Amino acid sequence: MEPRKFPLDEKAIPESWYNIVPDLPFGLEPPLNPATREPAGPGDFAPIFPEEIIRQEVTTDRYVPIPEEVRETYALWRPTPLFRARRLEKALGTPAHIYYKYEGTSPSGSHKPNTAVPQAFYNKQEGVRRLTTETGAGQWGSSLSFACGALGLECTVYMVRVSYDQKPYRRIMMQTYGATVHASPSDLTQAGRDVLAADPESSGSLGIAISEAVEDAVKHDDAKYALGSVLNHVLMHQTVIGEEALKQMELAGEYPDVVVGCVGGGSNFGGVAFPFIRENLKGGKDTRIVAVEPASCPTLTKGRYVYDFGDTAATTPMMKMYTLGHSFVPSGIHAGGLRYHGDSPIVSALVHEGLVEARAYPQNPTFEAGVMFARTEGILPAPEVTHAIKATIDLALEAKEAGEEKVILFNLCGHGHFDLAAYEAYMAGRLVDLEYSEEEIDRAVAQIPG
């Protein structure tokens, strides 16, 4: 039988995270304090993050050692498998070799525990008793709930009201891991009470839930806040994906010509891509790196590269990134994890400097790709990942056209077992493909403060 799996044992779990910042051939622009517009310092982040996380956010160390307790917790599911998609290759009739790294074997079914575990660990180490966070559909909330449960912290999750009511399974999962879950807006915070006073029936938003989680952390000495994407330390924690994939590709006896990932805030993409970008910059390799996003939230492909707020309420430090404007409300596409107006500052800079190329796809063709993947490879992918699968299939068909034996690696960052309603909507023909005109983007971007 031809090999499809390239297994590693626990000893191969990386001993360090890779920080791409010192290897970048350009400087990064610092976050700014929203009030003074001066570079934000550690003091701006101290009320919400522990010291070690703040240090990692700004460090220029190329490698940061992974604490043994974090590696032991990673060993519950890491190393994750790398597969060769031989059946998909055959169905496409392509000479390309398609590989995928599968992060869906984690406790919450996605890559997010890779950062939830170290964030819980450093908070516990600094005497924090409880972590607060927001969650939309529940992927990040369930990952942080698992990590807090595993390391002995309490966890409070503000879950956007509409998901709380309509998507009970992730909520039940969080509660099973021991978290307390509140529908947001709630009457537990000033931010929530203000929204409810204006609209008692408010269905909530990620922006409101962030404001509630941050306020809860700031007002309680024993609590801090945790964020699941966008920030430098989060992307760095995710590099275990790419470091393992490098070793597994070596076992496969191949090296990728192209690496593909989907981008919401950029964390799973950075996680798989940064170690390969290091090899491009330092190891003489020449791998194409492709970031894929939804056409209905086209941050990297149609956004502006400017300073903007991270949240809708315009309270976070301002970051230099590709953005559609913090007031941009993407249409209700089913890939909830990709509905963010901004993007990681590092991923944004890599796209701006031409080291990473970006593509956007509407949701119907991506679900078509996801269904083809499920029927050939067996794994039912999260709607977010179907964007990476669609790009991979297109690249494999381009290779077929050109008669080239390209090696393509993509990150299958989560399974879609909690997203079956989206597949149902797709199969019933109820998904709408939206694209924004330049005028609509211009209007949203005009809201960004100069």
Ligand SMILES: *Cc1c(COP(=O)(O)O)cnc(C)c1O
């Ligand atoms: C959260 C999530 C995303 C989007 O977040 P990134 O930080 O861009 O990775 C994508 N896919 C899945 C499965 C997610 O859970």
